[in-house]
Amino acid sequence: MKFVLSRVGQALLVLWAAFTVTFVILEVLPSDAIETKYNNAGGDSVNLTEENLDALRSEFGLDLPLWQRYLQFCGRAIQLDLGNSISQNRPVTDLLVENLPPTLQLAGFALAVGLVAGCAIAFLANWLRSPLLRRALTRLPALGVAFPSFWIGLLLVQLFSFHWQLFPATGSRTPASVVLPGLMMAIGPAAILAQLLNRSLSETLQEQYIVTAGAKGLGRGEVFWRHALRNASLPALTILGMMVAGTVTGAIVAETVFSRAGVGRLAQQAVEVQDLPLVQGIVLMAAFAFVTVNLIVDLIYPVLDRRIKVS
Amino acid sequence: MSVVSPGQTATGVVERPEVGSVPATAGGVDGAEIAAAGGTTTAQLDRPSDRSKVEAPAGLEESASSVPPAPRAPALVSAAQPARAARTLRALAFAGRHAVTILAAAMLLGVVVAAVAPALITRSSPFDTDPDAKLLPPSAEHWFGTDQLGRDLFARVVHGTSLSLEGAVIAVGLSVLVGLAIGVLAGFAAGLADTLLMRAVDVLLAIPGLLLAMSLVTAIGYGTRNVALAVGIGMVPSFARTTRAEVLRVKQLPYIEAAVAAGARWPRVILTHVVPNASGPVLVMGVLEFGAAILAVSTLSFLGYGAAPPAPEWGSLVSSGRDFMITSPWLALAPGLVVGLLVLSLNHVAKTIEEARA
DSSP states (O other), rough: HHHHHHHHHHHHHHHHHHHHHHHHHHHHSSSOHHHHHIIISTTTTTOOHHHHHHHHHHTTTTSSSHHHHHHHHHHHHHOOOOOOOOTSSHHHHHEEEEHHHHHHHHHHHHHHHHHHHHHHHHHHHHHHHHHHHHHHHHHHHHHHHHHHHHHHHHHHHIIIIISSSSSSSSSSGGGGGGGGHHHHHHHHHHHHHHHHHHHHHHHTTTSSHHHHHHTOOOHHHHIIIIIIIIHHHHHHHHHHHHHHHHHHHHHHHHHHTTTOOSSHHHHHHHHHHHHHHHHHHHHHHHHHHHHHHHHHHHHHHHHHOOSSOOO | OOTTBBBBTTTTTHHHHHHTTTHHHHHHHHHHHHHHHHHHHHHHHHHHHHTTTTOOOOOOOOGGSSSSOOOOOOHHHHHHHHHHHHHHHHHHHHHTTTTHHHHHHHHHHHHHHHHGGGGGOOSSSOOOOOGTTTTTOOOHHHHOOOTOOBBBBHHHHHHHHHHHHHHHHHHHHHHHHHHHHHHHHHHOOOHHHHHHHHHHHHHHHHHHHHHHHHHHHHHHSSSSSHHHHHHHHHHHHHHHHHHHHHHHHHHHHHHHHHHHTOOOOOOIIIIIIIHHHHHHHHHHHHHHHHHHHHHHHHHHHHHOSSOOOOOOOOOHHHHGGGGGTTTTTTTHHHHHHHHHHHHHHHHHHHHHHHHHHH
16 A cells, blocks of 8 residues: 555656646746737737737736746646647647547557557567568567658558558548558557567576476467466566557657647647647646556556565 | 657657667577578588698688699699688678678768768759659659659758758767766765656656657747757656666776775766766667657657758658658658668667677
């Protein structure tokens, strides 16, 4: 219980600090969202005077001293009120909730594909007997790590949408539209997972107890499934949090490449118009996802591996 | 990395070391296989020369050409020629064994030349337009084809190298310096300072790299330098962690104790004993992170925060080529291919360095 509480406390601390960091980055550094919105965007139609701008700044609470704004932000954030988006004039929380479902679908699909593909590659690289195939599968993930994800996305569009016309290249309405951006997002995590799992699996297969299990007369499959894979998959669990954080990054690029609605697209647009509250809300949400998944992994790790003493 | 992380892009911070070390097993296995294969071929081909050298002083193939003239001239000729052939073959076997490494090194060399003296690689100008040669597919004349204004895409990619790499160099340089400083400080100070610094690093890790970079770019504005700065800050945590771990390891070694016992002050111990000995893994990581930084910078440029359009930055080239995906896919795909091959080469070289050090 003490362990659980301390981990939860740590997670909250990291979350608070992440919030503060984004606050500092976005508030202290010079930029003026109000001016960006009304004077640059509108062109000739709106040209506000300094007084108008000041009035707008006080409307959004941008004229208060820094520490006061910080406390205000903290207080509101606890109540899940992340302020108003400057560019869209709506509560940030509403925008996030609205854009979350398509992104969750996409991220869920990508994570599932990534997990399955990563495990399959690592498993086959150790299971197959042909040295050529084994080597090819061991090398394959290096490609997934090296090529820029936006490039992979464009390649997928070229092949599966334009050439073979199997899946739509843009949009987010039909279920089929998830496939290509999902694949694009899955490749990076799959490659990383495959590399990690492959190494831990080939290390595990050298262990004495694997030899013992084989000597006892267990079949190759049984040794693999019941002894090797179970022990080898534990280290892979630790990168789960990073994979989830990666999907936030992946979603920004994937939703831009495939013109899909979602949080990633929202983030990209928010940065373009310097909508600070919105950017802050998205960063906070991403940090929350990362911290939560890591917390869950931390908490279930001792359950899965009893050798780790709860401390 | 990554902003990307890419960097922490889709690829992150903690997994980076694995990137290099995972295929290590594979490299070892297949290296040995090819080595064995190469060994047999050379051995077989060496045999004739051995036989003809029976009268000659026993020598290795390498010295076969310098063998003193034997009484029978024909024997010498037949001895020298297979020896030379064997040497060529051995060189070929070496090349075969390290084919990937040689290709990777060639790619890196090419990129360096392109960054320093692009005119050596292509004579075409990256900015000259040619209305008669619009959207041409790749050919012998235009390796990557031409864009909507008839500009040679290969020339644009080559001339864009320095701009594209500048961002990555700044990012890695910044993160190495700051990360090294934080890591050394945390590793040495221990106690409260260590805890505080490492917690700060944890916080930076909790914000996805690309998102962190995007918030920074929101605040400080667009452009290659700003993007590089943002990417660099996002990469500090991984360097700080690696450095700290190394410092903690080196700190306990006897020669540090000896240096302290000899009366050296801490700054001197850190600068002349700890940092040089802790820098190995940081160097390998630097090469890997350089690849991650290239990916991150190009991703941010692709999203439109980097260099402004006429500049042939790689990510921007892909981004502007996107509009012609249906008719001229090479415009977007070719520059991205270069980025991918470059990062692949960097990762391979980092892996090779790591293996050589082990």
